[in-house]
Amino acid sequence: MRASLLQIGVDPAESVNSRRTRVASLIRGQADSDLVVLPELWPVGAFAADLFAAEAEPLAGPTHDAMAAAARDARVWLHAGSVIERADDGTLYNTSLVFSPDGRLAATYRKIHRFGFDQGEAVLLGAGDRAVMVGLPGATAGLATCYDLRFPELFRQLTAAGAELLIVPAGWPARRRAHWSLLARARAVENQCYVLACGTAGTHAGVEQAGHSAVVDPWGEVLAEAGPGEETLTVDLDPAKVAKTRADFPVLRDRVLGLDRP
Numbered sequence: 253m254r255a256s257l258l259q260i261g262v263d264p265a266e267s268v269n270s271r272r273t274r275v276a277s278l279i280r281g282q283a284d285s286d287l288v289v290l291p292e293l294w295p296v297g298a299f300a301a302d303l304f305a306a307e308a309e310p311l312a313g314p315t316h317d318a319m320a321a322a323a324r325d326a327r328v329w330l331h332a333g334s335v336i337e338r339a340d341d342g343t344l345y346n347t348s349l350v351f352s353p354d355g356r357l358a359a360t361y362r363k364i365h366r367f368g369f370d371q372g373e374a375v376l377l378g379a380g381d382r383a384v385m386v387g388l389p390g391a392t393a394g395l396a397t398c399y400d401l402r403f404p405e406l407f408r409q410l411t412a413a414g415a416e417l418l419i420v421p422a423g424w425p426a427r428r429r430a431h432w433s434l435l436a437r438a439r440a441v442e443n444q445c446y447v448l449a450c451g452t453a454g455t456h457a458g459v460e461q462a463g464h465s466a467v468v469d470p471w472g473e474v475l476a477e478a479g480p481g482e483e484t485l486t487v488d489l490d491p492a493k494v495a496k497t498r499a500d501f502p503v504l505r506d507r508v509l510g511l512d513r514p
């Protein structure tokens with residue numbers, strides 16, 4: 253399975269519409285891949301909280317339409333990163349969209365752990381309440397978004413449900429880049445999964461982005477890592493490596509669940 257991570261630069265000087273058009277054309281250039289992954293909230297910028305309400309869209313909004321068409325044209329599975337979704341009751345969510353190669357919306361995931369403590373998305377957006385998996389050809393993927401990476405129990409739940417690939421779009425700040433790289437590897441090692449961690453580049457809302465998207469294998473080896481700027485990472489994954497890693501070193505078998513409280 254060939255996967256391409258598009259580490260998109262979010263530049264406030266580029267309009268959301270122009271970025272959508274540009275990203276759609278980058279996806280069309282990835283027809284040699286089976287799976288294309290975009291970062292969190294690349295249309296608006298993960299820290300551009302002032303724009304969230306104005307740029308919110310229904311699920312079947314402009315980003316959905318542009319991404320569905322691009323997935324169909326390139327004939328790829330597309331994890332289109334996330335958008336600010338305006339739900340029917342008016343609540344805003346940070347929602348990831350996954351498309352199949354015929355342009356069908358195959359899965360959506362509302363970010364469960366909202367970042368910002370008492371600011372930004374933590375106060376402006378609703379929280380997702382459902383872990384989501386999607387069946388890709390040859391591998392089952394579990395979905396998470398950015399700050400979720402700090403909560404291993406979500407990833408363990410996805411793994412227990414059959415995930416072999418963990419896809420994590422993000423808008424991670426440069427200031428905590430070391431945590432991003434460390435946690436992506438930790439989630440891969442502890443769950444014996446591939447981790448596809450796709451961040452953004454550039455600076456928006458005064459927050460420099462970490463970039464450094466990475467593909468980590470089930471043994472924790474970093475197969476490819478981007479620099480800080482806009483970049484595409486393309487990696488060939490071997491889904492059989494997940495089962496082999498788990499068979500050769502079967503730690504997941506030794507989990508002890510339901511311990512009494514200390």
Ligand SMILES: O=C(O)CCC(=O)C(=O)O
Nearest residue numbers: 298367398399423424428
């Ligand atoms: O956890 C972090 O350090 C960054 C999280 C974040 O930026 C986000 O979830 O948007």
